[in-house]
Amino acid sequence: MRGSRLRLIASRSTAETVPKPHSAARGHRMGTVALFTSLLLMLSGGPATAAPAETAPPGAVPDCSSPGAKCIALTFDDGPAPRTGELLDILDAHGVRSTFFMVGYQIERHPATVSLAHSRGHEVANHSANHPDLTELSESEIRAEISEVNRQIRREIGFTPPLMRPPYGETNATVERIIREFGMTQVLWNVDSEDWKDHDSATIAHQVLDDARPGAVVLMHDIHDTTIEAVPTILDGLSERGYTMVTVSQLLSGAHADMSRVDDAPALPYGSGSAP
Numbered sequence: 001m002r003g004s005r006l007r008l009i010a011s012r013s014t015a016e017t018v019p020k021p022h023s024a025a026r027g028h029r030m031g032t033v034a035l036f037t038s039l040l041l042m043l044s045g046g047p048a049t050a051a052p053a054e055t056a057p058p059g060a061v062p063d064c065s066s067p068g069a070k071c072i073a074l075t076f077d078d079g080p081a082p083r084t085g086e087l088l089d090i091l092d093a094h095g096v097r098s099t100f101f102m103v104g105y106q107i108e109r110h111p112a113t114v115s116l117a118h119s120r121g122h123e124v125a126n127h128s129a130n131h132p133d134l135t136e137l138s139e140s141e142i143r144a145e146i147s148e149v150n151r152q153i154r155r156e157i158g159f160t161p162p163l164m165r166p167p168y169g170e171t172n173a174t175v176e177r178i179i180r181e182f183g184m185t186q187v188l189w190n191v192d193s194e195d196w197k198d199h200d201s202a203t204i205a206h207q208v209l210d211d212a213r214p215g216a217v218v219l220m221h222d223i224h225d226t227t228i229e230a231v232p233t234i235l236d237g238l239s240e241r242g243y244t245m246v247t248v249s250q251l252l253s254g255a256h257a258d259m260s261r262v263d264d265a266p267a268l269p270y271g272s273g274s275a276p
């Protein structure tokens, strides 16, 4: 399935953390992700018959392409935030690597957290400089939103991140094209923790564990205390269910990745985009 260059777009979350100035429905949004995902899983043989995979020991590179692999990627948006360091400690204690989609203004507030996350093996990715709806900006403004964060991340860890998540999951052909022109892969999500809604850690954990499936990308936000507090339960629950928690780039390297949440740009193993 990997060579099919699928250009499916994950459904937009009902909301993201930052209130949107214009919430009118857009025609380009696709509400059929579940259908696409089901179709994709059917075509790929489906994960339902997969045997549980052992959780990779800390430091090991998980093989998400192996038969029976149950990989899932936890992602944290809108940081780095004051408690991101604490979250890193929790993840590290469980031997879990995650992907952090960082916002430019937060990087300026917590620059050391960028290198801290990277040095501990987590993936640092781009979530725009100011968290706007990119579909409402001019092309030059979109480029500025992306390039500014690439510059900040390069400054902190020495290379350009390969992944970009548009704020609110709002994207269109122009945004996708510009992300590709940067040599980056657009990543949305297909499991929404809805951690912006109730701010109750038990509800967040249930939401993730109920919706978890092999190959999924889970949206969370490290700016919420209740999300941080839900993570230990989520990690324990996913481990008990046989999941291996990986970064998005690690997930993309596997044949069983659910491509409904990524653009069709080629997946780059994390770290391969190390050119300045």
Ligand SMILES: [Zn+2]
Residues within 6 Å of the ligand: 016, 017, 077, 078, 127, 131, 167, 168
């Ligand atoms: Zn966001």
